[in-house]
Amino acid sequence: MSTEAVKWAMDHAPMPRTEKGKPDTTARHVLQVLGEHAAPDGSNAHPSVLRIQYRTGYDRTTVQRALRRLEKAGLIAKDGMREGRTRWQLAMDRTRPESDWADLEREEDEFRAAAAERKRRSRSKGVTHAESVTVTDSKGVTVTDAESVTADVTDGTPSRHALKVRSSRTERRPNHQQPSVNQLHKDSSSPPAQTERGSSDQAGQYLDAFGAFWLVYPKKKAREEAKKAWIAAIGRGAEPQHIVDAATGYAKERAGEDPKFTKYPATWLNKGCYDDEPEPAGPHLRAVSGDGYQPWTNPEDQSAYYEGL
Missing domain, CATH: 1.20.5 (Single alpha-helices involved in coiled-coils or other helix-helix interfaces)
Known part of the structure; x- marks a missing residue:
């Protein structure tokens, strides 16, 4: 295995694109497997389709289609046969802009x-500005405007006429301790119908489950934007428990990876990434000595990885 080819496939190779112009993550994953089996100059990569299936988890048809897309994009080229398997040459001279x-x-x-x-x-x-107030006097005088009174107050004695102005803004809910993941089953019930008090209480209920999401998400940045995106996601019909489970899986995928490529929580929520299929496990490398690396091996049967290399 060549660390140069793997690094090229993971970081420097141009991103393959689908017909709709979106990143072709399936083809890029297959390219990374080819990099694991290539020489430092990108030549002599000849893993079998079965080996690529084992490393990626894709079915045979998906692997073959991804190879054709990579070849069409000019990232790989056929370079003969080796023991009945196609031998590929990686275009390591091409780099990502x-x-x-x-x-x-x-x-x-x-x-x-x-x-x-x-x-x-x-x-x-x-x-908003309050246009009507109520006078709490024994005669029950009602003031409908700051400059218009519908009745006269005849009491000459000093009085304590308290004008109680009803605030047009709903009082904010008190802060609550962030719930644990186990409490989400109770907090993730369907959103209640709108009432006259507006959506503030409803938003507060959604935020009760937000704490569990924040605890498991791998990148804790821009918390206020994440809250807005959380409420919007729930409003679109997403279940809080489903979002938290997806965030937990995403945290496992990003473990050990460069944090600068981890999405901000608000970005992850707004783009609906909680409904994405989990990314298959990528290449796992571990340092042994100096600047060398060895591939991940099966702890129960290490020959399972090297078979067919």
Whole structure:
């Protein structure tokens, strides 16, 4: 196995694209397996289709289609046969443009700016001016406007006429201790119908389960934006328990990976990543000595990995 070919396949190779222009993650995973079996210059990669199935978890048809897409994209090329298996040459001279990372950063900045603007608009809509107040006097005088009174107060003695102005904003719910994951079954019931008090109480109920999501998510950044995205996801019909389970799986996928490629929680929620299929396990490497690496081996039967190499 060549660490140079693996690093190229994982970080530097151009991202394959589907017909709709989206990242072809299936083909990229297959490319990483080819990198594990290639020489340092990208040549002599000849794992069997069965070996690629074993490493990726894809079925035979999916693997074959991914190989054809990689070949069409110019990332691999046939280089003869080896023991009845196709031998591939990796196009390691092709590298991913630096604009890919810049585009991701720009999208993240635009998302944050849009979230801040939505938050500002939401706050401005929540501030209203009260046009009517009630006078708590023994004669029951009602004031319908700050400058219009429908009755006269004839009591000449000093009085304590308290004008109780009803706030137009719903009082915020008190802070609660973040619930554990086991409490989500009680908190993840279907959202209640809207009432006259508006959606503030409903949003507060959703946030009771947000704490469990925040505990398991691998990247704790922009908590307020994540809360907004959490409420929006629940409003679209997502179940809190399902989101937390998906976040737990995502945390396992990102374990040991470069954290800068981990999605922000708000981005993950807004894009509906909780409904994505789990990513198959990628190549696992462990350092042995110096700057060398060895592939992951089956702890029960190590020959299962090296068979057919």
